[in-house]
Amino acid sequence: MIAASIILLGAFLFPIWHIDLRAPQYPEGLGLRIWVNQITGLKDGDLDLINNLNHYIGMKTIHPESIPELKIMPYIVIFFAIAGLLAAKFNKKWIKAVWLVTLLIILAIGLYDYYLWGYDYGHNLNPKAPIKVPGMSYQPPLIGSKQLLNMNALSVPGVGTIIILFTILLASGSIYIDTKKERPKNA
Amino acid sequence: MKNAKLVVGILTTFLVGIVLYNCSGSGESASAEDAAKRVYVKPGSYDEFYAFMSGGFNGQLSVYGLPSGRMLKNISVFSQNPETGYGYSEESKGMLMTSYGFIPWDDSHHPVLSKTNGEQDGKWIFINGNNTPRIARIDLRSFETVEIIEIPNSAGNHGSPFLTENTEYVVASTRFSVPIPNKDVPISTYKENFKGTVSFISVDKHKGDMKMAFQIVVPGLNYDLAHAGKGPSHGWVFFTSYNSEQANTLLEINASQNDKDFIAAVNWKKAEEYVKAGKAQKVKTEYYHNLYNENTQTTESQKMNDVLVLDPEKYPGMIYYIPTPKSPHGVDIDPSGKYIVAGGKLSSVIPVHSFEKMIKAIDGKLFDGNLGGIPILKYDEVLAGEVINPGLGPLHTEFDGKGYAYTSAFLSSEIVKWKLGTWEVVDRIPTYYSIGHLMIPGGDSKKPSGKYVVALNKITKDRYLPTGPELTQSAQLYDISGDKMQLLLDFPTIGEPHYAQAIPADLLAKNSKKIYPIEKNNHKHAVKSEKEARIERKGNEVHVYMSATRSHFKPDNIEGIKVGDKVYWHVTNLEQDWDIPHGFTVKGMNNSELLIMPGQTKTIVWNPTKAGIYPFYCTDFCSALHQEMQGYVRVSDAGSNVKLSFN
Incomplete structure (x- = not known):
């Protein structure tokens, strides 16, 4: 449980989601990296570049500083790390379970929220955009790839998400061990 | 050079018989299919070497890939280029300033790559301006000219810009001797009034900035080419000279009388000591030093007013003359640094001097008199050997690092391969036609890459589809990895390449810049975002601070400009x-267009002369909506009261 809480902080060190864009004109690659607290480009300048390209289809520009989630998420992660450590200290199975379930709910909300942002960016387009394709929207897939005009968008979880998965696994393991320990007592 | 071609043409005609006789060992040609495979670089793949070929009378430096011979870039150096705005834009105009004013062209001959420990380090390439004596430095991260220094007390900067083993100095010598300082005298007083100079320009190890360190005044000959020693001969630079007759008219005949002319061996470490000891005289002169400031993206021009000059008559031990037959042109040092090879263009042998013997002759004072106080060494006491039957008109030699030397023979139009030490000719192959310089990648360094040699020819004639009287230039690529040289490829080049150098591509490609980071752009008039785009009037000067991004300019409608x-x-x-x-x-732009790289700011001045509406637009197809990347300027009569406005 202690390990689960500590590695959760590792989610700060790696992006939690990758969106890679592939197009013939970009042999060198182009992409976004979504972190717990920021959005960056795969390379320096990629964010500005993607914003610039997106103006052709009328997509809103992505300003990481105006996305409130990026400000809240770090506190949530830190909160869960501390709460997890406390849960480990109390070493009560139910506390751990509550912690885990809350984490899962928050993650689900987070994922849904991320989907909503993607939906908004992909659908809420400037009607005066130079390129308008009837019926076309530009929402990047949550996971997987999708052809958006000349760009193939590939969206996959990053190392940050894998770390969170490990946190969940470790916490579940801890609860499982607790359950096992309880059983002989009951038996 | 055009006149030289004519003279050469006539000479060639007379010499045909001898040439045919000399060309008895004609070279091998690889089978077409085999040669094609060896120069084929498949689509999307890269060449093995970058080759930098001087532009000669076009004043530029062009970049090719080898072995394919594909042209990659033409770097603007001494000549204005309206394609990019080089030499027209406010930022770059200063690069072409000289003490004779703004000079928008030159004649560029010898590109030389920077070296560390005698090996190519891939930092910079230097090239000389022959006409108005200058040396330029090109940064090999941006492939752009970043510095030009004028050489004072010189006329015809031909023997330049050769480098010492660690790029401590780049050298220059004056092809035409002139009065120093220059003054109004009868030309017939040549022997009395005309002098030469050899110059040492120091190079900052990290930044590459050049500084005129010192000059040595030498007797009035025609100083031609140079190379610095390496290994044991590090600390010396060798300059060829002709016209030991000191003729000032019809040099063709009058400077070809003496059996031997001279190689000036200059001990620059000794000269450095004299300079440090305060023996150099500070002489008033005028020259420009133009340096590109990476931070402001702007060239800063500085007028310099004096130079340190050493007199070899007063301070001995700096220079010795090595007699060398006959009107020597090139002087090349083998990779071991032991041998000094001269290309006596009218000589029937290639003399090879020994550095070791030269030092012994100096120590033993084995002199044959002196010229202007400079001791003349005894030829036989310095000579290591002579290459017999090296072809007619030997000019330049490069090395393969495997014990062989390759000499270009202009009149017999061939490359002659010979062995260092035994001096025997082992192979020869024709070139098309009349080869000048030749080039092996790293062929002047301690570690040549002995895979190819490129012939840089002076005459093209029938090698390509004809294009009227003016033809492209002709180069040939030969494989020299085996015992026999093999012709692989003909490829056309632009301007008139004299010398060229090549470097393994992986040394440069990894450092090549892709963009200029906008956050590091500290240009005085840059805009970092569209929000900063604006117009300011100061009297009759109007400054438009404009941004360009796909696919619009900001501002794109401007009113209130006046004739x-x-x-x-x-x-x-x-x-x-x-x-x-x-x-x-802009329509009617009588200056030049601009080509602006990502993150760059460039300024061009426009003087509208008639009222009306003037469209402006993007000249580089940038995006699907490139045609829409345009705007209008309204120009009103001088007295009009249209207010300055924009959006």
């Missing part, structure tokens, strides 16, 4: 994307 205004277009390309330059021009 007689001087309009400064400061255009910043806000893109940070690889290979997205924007162009800029």
Whole structure:
């Protein structure tokens, strides 16, 4: 449980989601990296570049500083790390379970929220955009790839998400061990 | 050079019989299929070497890939280029300033790559301006000219810009001797009034900045080419000279009388000691030093007013003359640094001097008199050997690092391969036609890459589809990895390449810049975002601070410009994307267009002379909506009261 809480902080060190864009004109690659607290480009300048390209289809520009989630998420992660450590200290199975379930709910909300942002960016387009394709929207897939005009968008979880998965696994393991320990007592 | 071609043509005609006789060992040609395979670089793949070929009378430096012979870039150096605005833009104009004013062209001959420990380090390439004596430095991260220094007390900077083993100095010598300081004298007083100089320009180890360190005044001969020693001969530079007759008219005949002319061996470490001891005289002169400031993206021109000059008559031990037959042109040092090879263009042998013997002759004072106080060494006491039957008109030699030397023979139009130490000719192969310089990648360094040699020819004739009287230039690529040289490829080159150098591509490609980071752009008139785009009037000067990004300019409608205004277009390309330059021009622009790389700011001045509406637009196809990347300027009569406005 202690390990689960500590590695959760590792989610700060790696992006939690990758969106890679592939197009013939970009042999060198182009992409976004979504972190717990920021959005960056795969390379320096990629964010500005993607914003610039997106103006052709009328997509809103992505300003990481105006996305409130990026400000809240770090506190949530830190909160869960501390709460997890406390849960480990109390070493009560139910506390751990509550912690885990809350984490899962928050993650689900987070994922849904991320989907909503993607939906908004992909659908809420400037009607005066130079390129308008009837019926076309530009929402990047949550996971997987999708052809958006000349760009193939590939969206996959990053190392940050894998770390969170490990946190969940470790916490579940801890609860499982607790359950096992309880059983002989009951038996 | 055109006249030289004529003379050469006539000479060649007379010499045909001898040439045919000399060409008895004609070279091998690889089978077409085999040769094609060896020069074929498949689509999307890269060449093995970057080759830098001087532009000669076009004043530029062009970049080719080897072995394919594909041209990659023409770097603007001494000549204005209206394609990019080089030499027209406010930022780059200063690069072409000299003490004779703004000179928008030159004759560029010898590109030389920077070296560390006698090996190529891939930092910079230097090239000389022959006409108005100058040396330029090109940064090999941007492939752009970043510095030009004028050489004072010189006329015809031909023997330049050769480098010492660790790029401590880049050298220059004066092809034409002139009065120093220059003054109005009868030309017939040549022997009395005319002098030569050899110059040492120091190079900052990290930044590359050049500084005129010192000059040595030498007797009035024609100083031609140079190379620095390496290994044991590090600390010396060797300059060829002709016209030991000191003729001042019809040199063709009058400077070809003496059996031997001279190689000036200059001990620059000794000269350095004299300079440190305060023996150099500070002489008033005028020259320009033009340096590109990476931070402001602007060239700063500085006028310099004096130079340190050493007199070898007063301070001995700096220079010795090595007699060398006959009107020597090239002087080349083998990779071991032991041998000094001279290309006596009218000589029937290639003399090879020994550095070791030269030092012994100096120590033993084995002199044959002196010229202007400079001791003349005894030929036989310095000579290591002579290459017999080396072809007619030997000019230049490069080395393969495997014990062989390759000499270009202009009149017999061939490359002659011979062995260092035994001096025997082992192979020869024709070139098409009349080879000048030849080039092996790293062939002047301690570690040549002995895979190819390129012939840089002076005459093209029937090698390509004809294009009227003016033809492309002709180069040939030969494989020299085996015992026999093999012709692989003909490829056309532009300008008139004299010398060229090549370097393994992986040394440069990894450092090549893709963009200029906008956050590091501290140009005085840059805009970092569209929000900063604006117009300011100062009297009759109007400054337009404009941004360019796909696919619009900001501002794109401008009113309130008046006839007689001087309009400064400061255009910043806000893109940070690889290979997205924007162009800029206005109808009736009598200056040049601009080509602005991502993150760059360039300024062009426009003087509108008639009232009306003037469109401006992007000249580089940048995007699907490139045609829409345009705007209008309204120009009103001088007395009109249209207010300055924009959006």
